[in-house]
Every structure is written in structure tokens, then in C-alpha cells.
Amino acid sequence: xxxxxxxxxxxxxxxxxxxxxxxxxxxxxxxxxxxxxxxxxxxxxxxxxxxxxxxxxxxxxxxxxxxxxxxxxxxxxxxxxxxxxxxxxxxxxxxxxxxxxxxxxxxxxxxxxxxxxxxxxxxxxxxxxxxxxxxxxxxxxxxxxxxxxxxxxxxxxxxxxxxxxxxxxxxxxxxxxxxxxxxxxxxxxxxxxxxxxxxxxxxxxxxxxxxxxxxxxxxxxxxxxxxxxxxxxxxxxxxxxxxxxxxxxxxxxxxxxxxxxxxxxxxxxxxxxxxxxxxxxxxxxxxxxxxxxx
Amino acid sequence: xxxxxxxxxxxxxxxxxxxxxxxxxxxxxxxxxxxxxxxxxxxxxxxxxxxxxxxxxxxxxxxxxxxxxxxxxxxxxxxxxxxxxxxxxxxxxxxxxxxxxxxxxxxxxxxxxxxxxxxxxxxxxxxxxxxxxxxxx
Numbered sequence: 001x002x003x004x005x006x007x008x009x010x011x012x013x014x015x016x017x018x019x020x021x022x023x024x025x026x027x028x029x030x031x032x033x034x035x036x037x038x039x040x041x042x043x044x045x046x047x048x049x050x051x052x053x054x055x056x057x058x059x060x061x062x063x064x065x066x067x068x069x070x071x072x073x074x075x076x077x078x079x080x081x082x083x084x085x086x087x088x089x090x091x092x093x094x095x096x097x098x099x100x101x102x103x104x105x106x107x108x109x110x111x112x113x114x115x116x117x118x119x120x121x122x123x124x125x126x127x128x129x130x131x132x133x134x135x136x137x138x139x140x141x142x143x144x145x146x147x148x149x150x151x152x153x154x155x156x157x158x159x160x161x162x163x164x165x166x167x168x169x170x171x172x173x174x175x176x177x178x179x180x181x182x183x184x185x186x187x188x189x190x191x192x193x194x195x196x197x198x199x200x201x202x203x204x205x206x207x208x209x210x211x212x213x214x215x216x217x218x219x220x221x222x223x224x225x226x227x228x229x230x231x232x233x234x235x236x237x238x239x240x241x242x243x244x245x246x247x248x249x250x251x252x253x254x255x256x257x258x259x260x261x262x263x264x265x266x267x268x269x270x271x272x273x274x275x276x277x278x279x280x281x282x283x284x285x286x287x288x289x290x291x292x293x294x
Numbered sequence: 295x296x297x298x299x300x301x302x303x304x305x306x307x308x309x310x311x312x313x314x315x316x317x318x319x320x321x322x323x324x325x326x327x328x329x330x331x332x333x334x335x336x337x338x339x340x341x342x343x344x345x346x347x348x349x350x351x352x353x354x355x356x357x358x359x360x361x362x363x364x365x366x367x368x369x370x371x372x373x374x375x376x377x378x379x380x381x382x383x384x385x386x387x388x389x390x391x392x393x394x395x396x397x398x399x400x401x402x403x404x405x406x407x408x409x410x411x412x413x414x415x416x417x418x419x420x421x422x423x424x425x426x427x428x429x430x431x
Contacts, residue, residue, distance in 0.1 A: 028372035038376050049383050057390040061397035063405075069329055091331055096322050100315065107311040110362055114303055278362045282355055289351040293325045294344055 031265075037272050041279045044240075048283050051233045052290045062223045066162035068092070068292050070190035074148055095292050098141040099284065102241075105134025106281040113274045116267025121255065124267055128252040131277065135245040142238050146231070154195045155227045161193040161200070163222030168209040172216065175203055184208070193219050230291065237287055240280050247273050310361050314354055321350050 028035060059065050069091035076094075080087025108130040115123030149155045155162065165185050174180040175194050185191075185205075194201050202218040251273050254260060260267045298306065324346060328338035360366040365373055 028369050028375075030368065030372055035372070038372065042376050042379060045380060046383075049380075049386065053383075053386055053390045056387070057394035057397075060391055060394035061401065063398070063401065067329075069326065069331060091326060092322055096318065099318055103311060103314055103318065106314075106358070106362060107307060110307045110311075111304070114300065114307065118300055275363055278358055281362075282358045285351050285354045285358065289321075289347060293321055293347045293351075 031268060033268065033272050034275070037275050041275065044279065045283075048233075048236070048286070051229075051236065052286060055229045055233065055290055058223070058225045058229065062225075064164050064166050064222070066160065066222050066226050067164055067188075067190045068294070070164075070192075071162050072145075072292060074152075076144060092292055094141070094145065095288065098138055098145075099288055101134055101137045101141060102281050102284050105131045105138070106278055108134060109274050109277045113267070113271050116255075116260075116270040119261070119264075119266065121258065121261060124260075124270055125252060125256045128248060128255065128270070132245055132248045132252060135241055135248065135277075139238060139241055139245065142234065142241075146234075149230075153192060155230075157228040157231055158224055160222040160224050160226045161195070162190065162226065163193075163220060164188055164190045167207050167212065169205040169207045169217075172204040172206055175201060179203065191219055193221065233287060234291070237280070237283055240283065244273070244277050244280050248277065306361070310357050314357055317350050317354050321347055324350075 026032075030038075072095050073089055073091040074094070075083075075087050075090045077087045080090070083090070108127045112124050112127035112131060115127060153161060165187055168186050169184070171179055171181055171183045171185070174183075177194065179191070191203075193203075202220070204216055204218050207213055207215045207217060251269050255267065255270060260269055323332070325343070326332050327336065328343040330337040359377075365376075
């Protein structure tokens with residue numbers, strides 16, 4: 001995005017394309033900035049693809065993996081109190097809400113670009129402000145989600161208290177939350193190991209089926225890669241959203257100040273940040289798919 | 295937006311955001327239904343779930359790239375130079391998932407050795423392998 005600064009400095013005259021493209025005709029009939037934004041986004045897509053493919057590879061290499069509908073099933077208390085069943089056991093509710101916040105901000109971004117093409121300064125600023133609010137809303141949701149995972153559920157990049165049973169059994173003790181002594185479970189059933197007073201409480205259970213019948217075991221921690229992958233990938237996406245919000249604010253202020261009116265190029269700067277912002281939404285489609293839906 | 299008038303592109307944007315929202319809701323309902331959260335006892339095999347959800351996500355990606363990012367209105371050279379390289383990812387996904395499955399098998403073998411369980415038993419009870427073995431590292 002260094003090009004932003006270059007543009008802003010050079011841009012009192014509106015012949016920016018000719019300034020960058022010396023050869024005469026413009027490749028692909030696109031301006032320098034727009035084309036370079038596309039190639040930056042292409043390279044960024046490969047970075048995200050690398051992360052998500054790593055997640056998939058590690059996931060299929062493990063015998064068990066935390067089930068997303070169980071891991072991401074908490075919603076804020078204040079909302080949860082209005083719904084039957086409280087704030088827990090609401091699989092994917094919160095993250096679906098987050099997805100809609102980001103989708104909404106993508107729509108307002110489209111509108112800002114359209115108003116820009118009409119050279120309507122007021123419209124651009126109005127829709128950009130809504131986009132910024134959408135981006136901030138998404139970041140707020142992500143902060144809440146991370147806070148729940150870190151502070152309440154004690155997941156770290158090296159410790160993953162979420163896992164799923166690999167054999168059927170019967171609990172010999174309860175955890176004071178959902179599990180009572182004597183409860184039975186099937187293979188594939190998820191659990192969260194709780195931490196009280198700085199100590200982990202891995203519950204004891206007796207195996208009731210399969211080759212280990214009769215053995216007494218303790219809940220094992222889940223694959224440790226899960227925490228690191230979750231925090232790094234959603235964190236990398238969140239960092240893109242944060243940078244996007246910062247650039248949106250800068251460009252919104254510039255638009256409001258009338259800078260782009262002088263350029264008479266249909267608010268191309270708004271179009272370029274629009275490309276970036278839609279890309280952030282596009283990446284979220286796949287983060288949502290890989291982390292939450294599958 | 296090139297060929298569209300201002301009014302047309304405005305209503306088109308609204309139509310597309312509604313489509314994206316509907317697909318998202320269908321995806322979530324399908325994910326919950328397939329895993330047995332909505333109707334108890336009803337579950338779909340993971341392969342059907344995965345294919346359906348990947349297809350729906352690709353449809354969403356198409357709308358975002360082609361309509362919101364105006365790829366539909368760019369010249370063919372630009373479209374190709376941006377989209378064709380992403381086909382490399384198809385190979386990456388196949389190769390890495392193949393490798394991941396290989397790791398899964400060698401992990402199972404390792405567990406078998408570590409536990410001293412008979413071959414036949416492990417083949418049958420692949421789902422029963424002790425989660426404790428993650429502590430091996």
C-alpha cells in the first residue's frame with residue numbers, strides 16, 4: 001500500500017496514469033494503482049491459502065480434532081439471557097453474526113464506490129463511514145471471541161483444552177458445568193477441559209467399549225496445533241481488517257476534504273480501497289468455511 | 295460499472311448482497327443439520343457436507359470477485375492474469391491433503407507399535423485410538 005502515499009503526494013493533477021505508465025497505452029486498460037492492487041491481492045490470496053491448507057493438512061493428519069460447532073458455541077451473556085437456554089450451546093450463532101457484519105460492510109463499500117463514480121462527495125463519505133463502522137464492529141466481535149477463548153476457556157497457542165472422545169465411556173466425576181458423574185458418551189463427543197484456580201481438571205472416565213474396555217482414563221488435551229492455527233489465521237485476517245479500517249479512515253478523510261474532487265477520476269482511490277476491502281470479505285468466506293463450517 | 299446505469303448497478307448490488315446473505319444462512323443451517331444439531335438422528339456423511347459447503351463458498355467467492363470487485367467488467371487479460379495463477383492451489387490442496395492422510399496413517403502405525411496392539415484390532419478400532427497418544431511428542 002506504499003503506493004497510497006505516492007499517489008497522495010503527486011496527485012494534484014489528474015494524469016496519474018500517464019505518470020506511472022511510460023510506454024503509451026495502459027496494460028489491461030487499468031490504471032497503475034488498480035492493477036497493482038490486484039496483484040497484491042493475488043499474492044495475499046496465496047498467503048492465506050497457505051495458512052488454510054496447512055490447517056486442513058494438520059486436521060486430516062490427526063485422529064481427533066475439536067468440533068467447531070462445540071468450540072464456537074458461546075454468545076455474549078446479555079444477548080444469551082434473552083434467548084431460551086442462555087448464552088451456551090448456541091453453535092455458530094455468534095460467528096454467523098460476525099459474517100453478516102462483514103457482508104454488510106462489503107455492501108456499503110460497493111455503494112461508496114458507486115457514489116464515487118457519480119462524483120458525489122457526500123454519498124462517498126456517508127457510505128464509507130458505514131463501512132468503517134462495519135469493520136470496527138467486526139473487529140469488536142473478534143475481540144470478544146478471542147477474549148472468550150483466552151480468558152474463559154484458557155486456550156493458548158500451545159494448549160488446546162478442546163477435544164473429542166475417541167472411544168465410548170462413562171464419566172467417573174463431574175466438572176460442575178455440563179458433565180455429571182455417571183454421564184455416558186459416544187466416540188466423537190466433544191469436551192472442554194476446565195481450569196480452576198490455575199489447575200486443569202482432566203476428568204476421569206471408564207472406557208465402556210472397544211479393546212480398552214474397563215480401563216480408567218483421563219480426558220486428554222486436544223491437538224495442540226488447533227490453538228496456534230486458530231489464533232494465527234483469524235489474527236492474520238483480523239490484522240487485514242484492522243489495516244483496512246485504517247486505510248478506509250484515511251481515504252474517507254481525504255474524500256471529505258475534497259482531495260479527490262480535483263482529480264476528476266471517479267474517486268479511484270475509493271475504488272482501490274474497495275478492492276482491498278472486498279478481498280478481506282472474500283478471505284473471510286474461506287476462513288468461515290474452513291474453521292467454522294467444516 | 296461500465297455497461298450498467300447508476301440505478302441498475304445500485305439495485306444489482308442490493309440483489310447480490312441479499313444472495314450472499316441467503317447463501318450464508320443456508321450454509322450455516324446445512325452445517326448444523328448435517329452434524330445432527332437441528333433434527334436429532336439426522337446426519338449427513340462428511341464428504342457430502344464438505345462438497346456442498348465448498349461449492350456454496352465458491353459461489354459466494356464468484357459474486358464477490360466478479361460483481362463487487364468488478365472482475366466481470368475488466369478486460370480478459372487482466373482477468374486471466376489474476377485468476378489463472380490461483381489454479382495452482384488445486385494442486386497444492388490435493389498434494390497437501392494426500393500428505394496429511396499419509397501422516398495420519400503413520401501416526402496410527404506409531405500408536406499401534408507404542409500400544410503393542412494386534413494389527414487386526416487396530417484396523418477395526420481406528421476410531422478408538424487413545425487420545426492420550428498426543429502426549430507422545
